[in-house]
Amino acid sequence: MPKIKLKSTIVEIDGDEMARIMWQMVKEKLLLPYLDMNLAYYDLQLKKRDETWDKVTLEAAEAIKKYGVGVKCATITPNKDRVKEYNLKQEWQSPNGTIRAALDGTVFRAPILVNNIPPAVRSWKKPIHIGRHAYGDVYKNCEYRVPEAGKAELTFTNSAGKEMWRGTIQDFKGPGIIQGIHNTDKSIGSFAKACFTYAYDQKLHLWLGAKDTISKTYDAQFRKIFEEEYQNNWKTKYEEAGLEYFFTLIDDAVARIMKTEGGMLWACKNYDGDVMSDMLGSAYGSLAMMTSVLVSPQGFYEFEASHGTVQKHYYKHLKGEKTSTNPMAIIFAWTGCLRKRGELDQTPEVVEFARKLEEAALETVEGGVLTGDLMLVATPDPKNRQVYTEEFIAEVANRLKMKLE
Numbered sequence: 210m211p212k213i214k215l216k217s218t219i220v221e222i223d224g225d226e227m228a229r230i231m232w233q234m235v236k237e238k239l240l241l242p243y244l245d246m247n248l249a250y251y252d253l254q255l256k257k258r259d260e261t262w263d264k265v266t267l268e269a270a271e272a273i274k275k276y277g278v279g280v281k282c283a284t285i286t287p288n289k290d291r292v293k294e295y296n297l298k299q300e301w302q303s304p305n306g307t308i309r310a311a312l313d314g315t316v317f318r319a320p321i322l323v324n325n326i327p328p329a330v331r332s333w334k335k336p337i338h339i340g341r342h343a344y345g346d347v348y349k350n351c352e353y354r355v356p357e358a359g360k361a362e363l364t365f366t367n368s369a370g371k372e373m374w375r376g377t378i379q380d381f382k383g384p385g386i387i388q389g390i391h392n393t394d395k396s397i398g399s400f401a402k403a404c405f406t407y408a409y410d411q412k413l414h415l416w417l418g419a420k421d422t423i424s425k426t427y428d429a430q431f432r433k434i435f436e437e438e439y440q441n442n443w444k445t446k447y448e449e450a451g452l453e454y455f456f457t458l459i460d461d462a463v464a465r466i467m468k469t470e471g472g473m474l475w476a477c478k479n480y481d482g483d484v485m486s487d488m489l490g491s492a493y494g495s496l497a498m499m500t501s502v503l504v505s506p507q508g509f510y511e512f513e514a515s516h517g518t519v520q521k522h523y524y525k526h527l528k529g530e531k532t533s534t535n536p537m538a539i540i541f542a543w544t545g546c547l548r549k550r551g552e553l554d555q556t557p558e559v560v561e562f563a564r565k566l567e568e569a570a571l572e573t574v575e576g577g578v579l580t581g582d583l584m585l586v587a588t589p590d591p592k593n594r595q596v597y598t599e600e601f602i603a604e605v606a607n608r609l610k611m612k613l614e
């Protein structure tokens with residue numbers, strides 16, 4: 210069978226540890242035998258980032274801007290232990306953070322659903338996608354431990370040095386705490402654009418939750434910017450596509466989500482997104498069944514798995530032990546990327562390949578061929594058997610081969 214040729218380049222961003230090992234296997238067994246791909250390859254394993262003073266990370270982000278579509282393997286975000294382990298020049302920033310900032314992007318996560326792993330919430334039939342505004346609020350705060358009685362104020366001085374505003378936070382009678390947080394119209398605007406773009410692209414309703422009844426200026430600004438973006442750029446398109454944009458209070462959103470069938474994009478403020486994406490991840494079964502895509506307001510896409518480098522499994526692998534690590538999210542990062550490339554290039558055969566590979570992977574899990582993490586959450590069945598990583602990928606490869614013949 211001749212290989213399927215991709216019209217344009219995909220940016221491939223390699224990573225670390227067990228995720229890197231699985232990445233290689235997925236490419237070798239599931240992609241390269243069938244696809245003729247032009248890959249712009251960037252190796253972001255920690256050693257390479259250190260060698261290049263992290264320039265390679267910025268180059269990878271630039272490449273995504275150039276080619277439009279990329280796929281990324283999980284990478285180590287160094288901490289003190291990693292600095293020692295890899296003898297690093299410094300504690301480099303999170304590559305995901307660097308790429309996200311360079312693309313001004315928003316991260317969307319979605320579960321991979323299979324019929325033998327029922328979600329913890331019975332009513333959920335379709336994936337709930339989550340979009341987290343990953344800028345500002347409590348993550349870029351300024352806080353102070355108030356040691357004694359006194360007055361705390363909030364002031365704003367404009368760039369010309371003129372005090373424009375002053376408000377009392379609290380007249381403290383004794384010790385306490387204060388915190389200042391911020392966001393910018395620009396960042397909220399990019400977030401809104403990315404959310405409307407993604408939801409439209411994926412044919413999902415869009416929900417936004419915030420607390421504008423309590424926070425009449427701060428949270429109200431999120432609501433206002435989303436509403437403007439909707440009215441100015443999306444209303445007609447959404448109505449034509451039968452899609453809805455829905456704003457509600459965050460607590461109402463949480464209550465309603467529990468009763469829906471799913472099938473929406475839930476746009477969350479930074480903290481809500483941090484908390485709710487972990488809740489959704491575990492409610493759908495396993496972190497290894499969550500995909501993630503970074504979307505920029507210009508419509509650049511970077512696909513990845515939600516999970517990290519799976520360090521504990523990697524150390525076992527290094528000792529020569531076999532691991533039962535789940536490559537589903539990595540497979541789906543590639544299929545997401547291939548589907549998007551195919552859509553942009555108008556090459557239906559590439560989109561079709563992505564669909565078949567996803568089908569092969571889903572059928573593998575539904576057929577009871579399971580990695581360790583899934584054994585714990587799958588509906589018990591005599592046909593279930595736990596397999597090693599290589600065996601799992603080999604099963605997917607067999608099914609894929611049959612579909613392509």
Ligand code: NAP
Nearest residue numbers: 283284285286496497515516517518519520521534535582
């Ligand atoms: P992790 O790699 O996501 O793994 C945490 C645990 O979740 C694993 O020990 C494993 O549990 C389970 N798990 C995750 N993915 C799995 C898979 N594919 N198959 C089976 N089990 C899976 O998170 P971490 O251990 O906290 O972080 C390790 C490194 O990843 C860190 O250096 C961190 O900086 C990096 N990280 C990178 C990204 C990214 O690049 N997108 C995201 C998160 C973390 P058991 O051990 O119980 O089997």
Ligand code: MG
Nearest residue numbers: 482483484487
């Ligand atoms: Mg979290």
